[in-house]
Amino acid sequence: MTSGIVFDIKEFTIHDGPGIRTTVFMKGCPLSCTWCHNPEGQSRQPQVIRSLAGERLAGQRYAAAELAALLNEQANILRANEGGITFSGGEPLLQADFVAEVIDLLDDVHVLLDTSGYGNPVDFHSLVGRSDLIYFDLKLIDREMHRHYTGCDNDMILNNLKLLSGSGKPFVIRVPLVPGVTDTDENLAAIAETVRGLPGLLYVDLLPYNMAAGSKYEYAGMEFKPDYDEKRPLNVNALLFEQCGVKVQVE
């Protein structure tokens, strides 16, 4: 029996996939995107969150069976509402064995994997195989820029994207639009070119930058240091996708 660390479980997360869902936020992420709005998801270690509501510890260890039992209590309700369980983070791939074991213990319920795509191919294959739908982030196609803004290369991500499109599973590409960083015509066109015609791709989801991105850093005892101009108007250019015949929506 493996155990894993979770920084939050949120119910009625109706923006994390079809229907009414419960989302498990796995703690720990290999990337460190400068625009990350879940800073407490970055470190694998439990940390104290101090907010208006007082203090709480983000990061609780669960045995796989314990977490699965908790989620199974709601399976009927989620199923009846066209929803299911979403595994998000942080990065679920970082705790792939644990997540796989939890999924195996779940009742018949829709599973969505919300991933940055950064993880080893064996883990990726394992979790994709167990999921019904995958939300896959694509942030920057340029390798150098990707390294600059996320702290990691995107080789592994692009490689996993290939695996995903060959897996037969339906997936959605999610692009966080960060002003002046990911929202440039150049980057968006490159993403469109990368995903066009991929089997299994349902659509591309453009996620406009959220000005509240930095709001949680202080609570988590961290510092928000965006190296871009937050207030710069966003370039929400859906046309670049439509021109390639890629279905696109803006959240």
Added chain:
Amino acid sequence: MNKQMESLKKRVRAGEQRSVRQAEPIHILAECEAEGLSWPRRVARLIRRQCEAEQVVIGPDDLIAFTRTLPAAVPPIYSPEDWARLTAGRTLHELGPISNICADWSLLLAQGLLGRKQVAMATRERLAHDPQTVEFLDSAIESMEAVMELATCYASQARAMGRDDLAGILEKVPAQPAHTFHEALQSLRFCHSVVWLGGNYHVGLGRFDQYMWPYLKSDLAAGRLSIETAENLLAEFFISLNKDSDLYPGVQQGDNGQTLTLGGVTPDGGLAVNELTHMVLRVARDVAMIDPKINLRISAQTDLDLLSLTTELTRIGLGFPQYSNDDVVIPALVAHGYDLEDARDYVVAACWEFIIPGRGMEVVNIGAVSFPAAVDQALRDGLAAGEDFDRMLDRVHIQVREQVNRLADAYSHLLLPPAPYYSVFMQGCLEQGRDVCEGLKYNNFGIHGAGSANAADALAAVKKFIFEEHSLLPDELLSAMVENFSGHEALRTKLEEQGSKVGNNDPKADALLVTLFADLAEACEGYGRTPRGGILRPGTGSAMYYIWLASSHAGMREPEVGATADGRLKGQPFSANLAPSPDARVRGPISTLQSFAKIDYGQIFNGGPITMELSDSVFKNPESVRKTAMLVRTFAQLGWQQLQLNSLCLATLLDAKAHPENHKNLIVRVWGWSGYFCELAPEYQDHIIARHLYEID
């Protein structure tokens, strides 16, 4: 809503109608005494003189007339000495006058006041030998005549203003039966307003989409009205309900019981939802004012389109509709002595309670059992005596029974003042010559169980830490509670964070919640019949008790409760209705619903909603509105009783507290009703803010 209605709304919100208000109430005590009038006669005289003293106010564009000009104070009809004599040894409910029942307004619309008067005359002839009956009927007739005369004054003024359209309607209703939607609304506006003028309050509007629909339907069919013109009439009617509501009594501004109930089934079991149901919801959404407060009856079959429309009202933050589940409510009413046809006709009272229009003279909130007080006393006594946990539960059981008995005993001396005018709109009063105060078909009392989540959490903490984990000594807990956890911060954190809490679908705390309500149900059932011939209906509402129980109040029979074993500090409010303790961190709406689903609503049937706040960020797009609608339907499918959803943003509330001038129209749900946030007392504002603290971390 057209421009004219926008402008009317703006004027009403700005309080323009207050400029025509008279400064002083009328005086009628002297004439009542000089003529030696009986009580019913005095009430009728009150209605007459109030109607006579009303000054006619018709705005140039008014489509529905009546604006109250008399001040809030209802003139006394007895001297203080006589009143003391009259009421000696008796219990008055709240302010005294009959309140929080629902008329059968279809009697007015179908028969008109003249028709009702004829019924009264016929009964008077038949029962002429009975002076008490004659007295009642004469009083009812006198008050009806006063209302008709007031309408005549309005009609003349409308004529004089060249408003022949309005004059034509005012010359017909409320004396004649209504024939059109417009006439029906005008008739209701007059007769409903006069109930308030007579001092009765929490005057509900009942099954509006049922009794109004035939009039709208025939107007639409005959081409007399278009959907758009009908919506404008309805908008004006709804706005007019907000004109005088600051004059109505309530614990807080906005607590006025102007509720209406939509949907559900017809008395013969058919689906009751019609075009007017949808229209009311659309218009209420567009008008966006605190009155009327809307209840929607739903079932497992209710369609998602209707629930999506109601979610739109939730989304914009109106705090209504509140949902009641027919699949649960109707069988529970039938199991407790209501005829099936009547149970199917239920409406929701001022806050939550299920009552039957025209057939219930029920006092649905004679008080609340303080679960925190019962548990607190049981724990203090039991722990000091070194008892085991089960023995302490026995003590809780006894405490709850004693509280129920005390409340019910006090109401065994209930005195309901006569209400001959209100009786006109009740089933059988004129027909049998009996005032509503003497009772109707249903005469039950309701008792709520307040502070249930905190009380269950306190029991759960004692069970876990003292009896299961042995990580806490009874004396340690007792002294920490006495010292309000001062110097015991670590213990308080442990109680708060590691305790089992209601709202997390945790079987430990939930089982104790179920036990508390089972105790309440048993105590009510064990009490048997009251002197008014009714039973006690146990419920799950908490009204203002969540504040009063924590900080003491003259209106409470139960003692103030200090720091409690769940880690709550002295003075902090308890949970409102069915909601997790304010300090408990819970997983979310699904777990909370699951926790409260465990209560046996077949036995706990007086009403009282699961109250949930959703962050307004939930409602980003149309899809999320539909998903919220799905959650509501799931609620019905899984057998819950009543649900109240709010949408609020913490930042807005904080800003409204700091800068009320910028948030005059911010509406919040308080306990069983919606009010303007900036018009609430600070402790109620703080409680609402506290309910939202968890959404932003």
